[in-house]
Each structure stands twice: as structure tokens, then as C-alpha cells.
Amino acid sequence: MPAALWIIVAAAAASISLALGMRQTFGLFLLPLAAEQGLSPSVLGTAVAFQNLVWGLAQPVTGALGDRHGAGRVMAGGAVLMALGLGLPALFPNPPMVFLGIGILVGIGVSCTGTGAVLAAVGRAVAPDRRGEMIGLASAGGSLGQAALVPLAQSLIGQFGAVATLGLLAVTMLVLVPVGRSIEWSAPRLLAGPRPTGLSGLPALARQALRDRGFALLTAGFFACGFQLAFIIMHLPSHLTLCGMPAGMGAMALMTIGLFNIPGSWLCGKMSGLIRPELALGWIYLLRSIAIACFALATPSETGALVFAAVMGFVWLGSIPLTSAAIARRFGVADLGALYGVCFLSHQLGGFLGAAAGALLLQYAGNYDAFWPVMVAVGIAATAMNWTIRPPRAAPA
Structure with a gap:
């Protein structure tokens, strides 16, 4: 590919890396913020749950803005919002600022800098025969942020405290402002096909797409992805601590997820050119459900936690290039x-319920035992939905 296209892929990977890597650290703050500031774990847990909902509601809007005006501008604006969202609770560590900053501003910021708008820019820049592979490669590069930021945040929390670490992460997000100029700073120019619908036509576009049975099932299945992953991101560190493992084990597990997701995302993107994306998505949800069931039934151990993290990591963001490829094939x-x-709104509704239910369960039951069977059932349902999707009748323009 030309060098310019590699720059776009690298810029997308950098944006996803910082945005999603930053989000993966929130589970590490759950207990330290309670110890430092007296904030109940349910405060941050509820804020992160609401963040998932805000992210989902904002994603169609920021995606449409990126389609029409360029993903780079959307990315830069989102980086500023994420910096503000992390900075507010660092300066004013109280429940309203945690909710406003991490719950609302970070939610909107991630919709600008995460997988939606930036991966669409990659999809427009790359030829159809390599689209899934390059989207998968950008997603894989994004895993570097999780692998690097989680242990970094754990170390900073240990040295400087949770509040100071939030402030340092806020400053780090501003790196994405100049990176935005490298991906798609002006309105995208398509060589063929229709012009982007834009923000004004978004409601009609959504209604039309959801009338397509395959897209509706794809969207419903994406709910399980958000439900499972948001719970693990937010609550796996606390679960391991409650099982008697060292405090650093949670960070090690999240780092392992990020490392194994690097080859996993690339392979899943590659698979979208070899088999129907919906079939591959069904296998991902089934593999996740089997891994969750085995982890819940096994005796807690550090080795078991790392094996579980490795398996989950291999299919962690693999659903993103496959879902993007499935949508591109249809529309x-x-x-x-x-x-x-x-489609991602459904993912985030699942994330909202997964993170919030986990926080409430921890507060009132003191553990997560009742939640693992629900995680398995949701994943199996998503497998069935994706395996019943029929191929599109005709290739899109």
C-alpha cells in the first residue's frame, strides 16, 4: 500500500490505543479511589456504566460527523473532551465531578477517538479486498495502549495516588490533537458511490438500516459484546482481589488481554476476507462464553486468571473489524x-448494563458469583443471532 495509507492506519491505531487503553484503566481506580477519597465503588462503577451509555448514544452522531466532515477533526475534538473528563475528577474528586467527567465527557470523547469514526476513515482509504485486514490491523495497534497504559496506570497509582494519576492521563490524551491531522482532516472524497448522508439524514438512515433483518440481528448480537467486555474491564481486577490474589494481578490480567488482542484483532480482520463476517462473529461469541464458563467454574488461581485473560484477549476487539466488514458488505x-x-449503540447498552449490574452486585452481595452464568447465556444468544444472518442479496454500490 502507499505510504499515505499506512499513515492513516497508524494514526487510527494511535487514537484507538490511547482512547481504549485509557478506558481499560478505570477498573484499577475502583478500590484506590475509595481508600483515598472515600468514594464508594458504586460511584465510579455507575459513572463508567453511564459512560458506556453516553458513548453509545454519541457514536452514531460522531460517526456521521466524521463521514461528512472528516474523522481527523472529530478525533481532535474528542481528545480535548477526554482530557477534560479525566481532569475534572482529578481536580475535584467528588461524586458529581466523577459522574460529569468520567461518565459524560469521557463517553463523548471516546466516541470521537475510539473505533467508530477513525475505523470508518480506514475503511474508506483502503481497497475492499484488504478493508477488513487493515481495519483489523488498526484495531490490533490499538491494543498496544491497553498493554502499555494498564501497567503504567497501576504503577502511577502506587507511586502518586489515584487522583494524581487521573491528572497525568488527562494530559496524555492531548497527544491526539495533532495526530488527527494525519488521518482525514477534511471531508472524505469517495471515488464512486453515494455521498455520506450526514447528521441531518441520520434518523432516516438508521430506520432504513434496521429494517434489514441481517443488520438488525448483527446489532442485537453486538449487545453481548458490550455486556461481556464492559463487565470484565471494570470488575475483573476487583474480582481477582476478592479471590485473594495480589493487587497487581488485575493489571497483569488486563495487560495480557491487550497483548493477546494484537494478533487476535489482525487475524479476525483477515478472516473477514475469507469467510462471512457474521459466521466468524458467532464463533467469537461462542469462544468467549466457553472461556467465561470455564473461568467461573475453576478454582481461582493466578495461572487460571492469565489463561482466561489470554483467551479473552485473542477475541477482544476481533468483533470490531468483523462488524465493520459486515456493514460495509451490506451498505x-x-x-x-x-x-x-x-450498531454500536446496542453494544454500549450492553456495556451499560454489564458495568452497572456488576457495581450493584459488588455493593450488595460483596462478590460477582451470580453474574457469570448471565454472561455465558448472553454470549450464546449472540452466537445464535449471528449464525442465522443471511448474506446480503447484492453487493453495495
Whole structure:
């Protein structure tokens, strides 16, 4: 590929790396913020749950803005919002600022800098025969942030405390402002096909897409992805601590997820060019459900936690390139950011319920034992949904 296309892929990977890597650290703050500031774990847990909902609601809008005006500008604006969202609770560590900053501003910021708008830019820049592979490669590069930021945040919390660490992470997010100029700073120019619908036509576009049975099932199945992953991101460190493991084990598990997701995301993107994306998605959800069931039934151990993290990591963001490829096959790439956002809203509704239910269960039951069977059942349902999707009748323009 030309060097310019590699720059776009690298910029997308950098944005996803910082945005999603930053989000993966929130579970590490759950107990330290309670010890330092007296904030109940349910405060941060509820804020992160609401963040998932805000992210989902904002994603169709920011995706449509990126489709119409360029993903780079959307990315830069989102980086500023994420910096503010992390900075507010660092300066004013109280429940309203945690909710406003981490719950609302970070939620909107991640919708700008995460997988939606930036991966749509990659999809528009790359030829169809390599689209899934390059989206998978950008997603894999994004895992470097999780692998690097989780242990870094754990170390900073130990040295400087949770509040100071939030402030340092806020400053780090501003790196994405200049990176935005490298990906798609002006309105995208498509060589063929329809122009992007834009923000004004988003409601009609969403209604039309959801009338397609395959897209509706794809969207419903994406709920399970958000439900499972948000719970693990937010609550796996606390679960391991409650099982008697060292405090650093949670960070090690999240880092392992990030490391194994690097080859996993690339392979899943590659698979989208070899088999139907919906079939591969079904296998991902089934593998996750089996891994969760084995982890819940096994005797807690550090080795078991790392094996579970490795398996989950291999299919962690693999659903993203496959979902993007499935949408592009049905509708083309002109509105890929907006349509991915519509689908992603279901993902984040699942994330909201997964993170919030876990926080409430921890507060009232003191453990997560009752939640693992629900995680398995949701994943199996998503497998069935994806395996019943029929191929599109005709290739999009």
C-alpha cells in the first residue's frame, strides 16, 4: 500500500490505543479511589456504566460527523473532551465531578477517538479486498495502549495516588490533537458511490438500516459484546482481589488481554476476507462464553486468571473489524461511521448494563458469583443471532 495509507492506519491505531487503553484503566481506580477519597465503588462503577451509555448514544452522531466532515477533526475534538473528563475528577474528586467527567465527557470523547469514526476513515482509504485486514490491523495497534497504559496506570497509582494519576492521563490524551491531522482532516472524497448522508439524514438512515433483518440481528448480537467486555474491564481486577490474589494481578490480567488482542484483532480482520463476517462473529461469541464458563467454574488461581485473560484477549476487539466488514458488505462505506455507530449503540447498552449490574452486585452481595452464568447465556444468544444472518442479496454500490 502507499505510504499515505499506512499513515492513516497508524494514526487510527494511535487514537484507538490511547482512547481504549485509557478506558481499560478505570477498573484499577475502583478500590484506590475509595481508600483515598472515600468514594464508594458504586460511584465510579455507575459513572463508567453511564459512560458506556453516553458513548453509545454519541457514536452514531460522531460517526456521521466524521463521514461528512472528516474523522481527523472529530478525533481532535474528542481528545480535548477526554482530557477534560479525566481532569475534572482529578481536580475535584467528588461524586458529581466523577459522574460529569468520567461518565459524560469521557463517553463523548471516546466516541470521537475510539473505533467508530477513525475505523470508518480506514475503511474508506483502503481497497475492499484488504478493508477488513487493515481495519483489523488498526484495531490490533490499538491494543498496544491497553498493554502499555494498564501497567503504567497501576504503577502511577502506587507511586502518586489515584487522583494524581487521573491528572497525568488527562494530559496524555492531548497527544491526539495533532495526530488527527494525519488521518482525514477534511471531508472524505469517495471515488464512486453515494455521498455520506450526514447528521441531518441520520434518523432516516438508521430506520432504513434496521429494517434489514441481517443488520438488525448483527446489532442485537453486538449487545453481548458490550455486556461481556464492559463487565470484565471494570470488575475483573476487583474480582481477582476478592479471590485473594495480589493487587497487581488485575493489571497483569488486563495487560495480557491487550497483548493477546494484537494478533487476535489482525487475524479476525483477515478472516473477514475469507469467510462471512457474521459466521466468524458467532464463533467469537461462542469462544468467549466457553472461556467465561470455564473461568467461573475453576478454582481461582493466578495461572487460571492469565489463561482466561489470554483467551479473552485473542477475541477482544476481533468483533470490531468483523462488524465493520459486515456493514460495509451490506451498505458500502459512504455511511460506514454512522451505521457502525447505530450498531454500536446496542453494544454500549450492553456495556451499560454489564458495568452497572456488576457495581450493584459488588455493593450488595460483596462478590460477582451470580453474574457469570448471565454472561455465558448472553454470549450464546449472540452466537445464535449471528449464525442465522443471511448474506446480503447484492453487493453495495
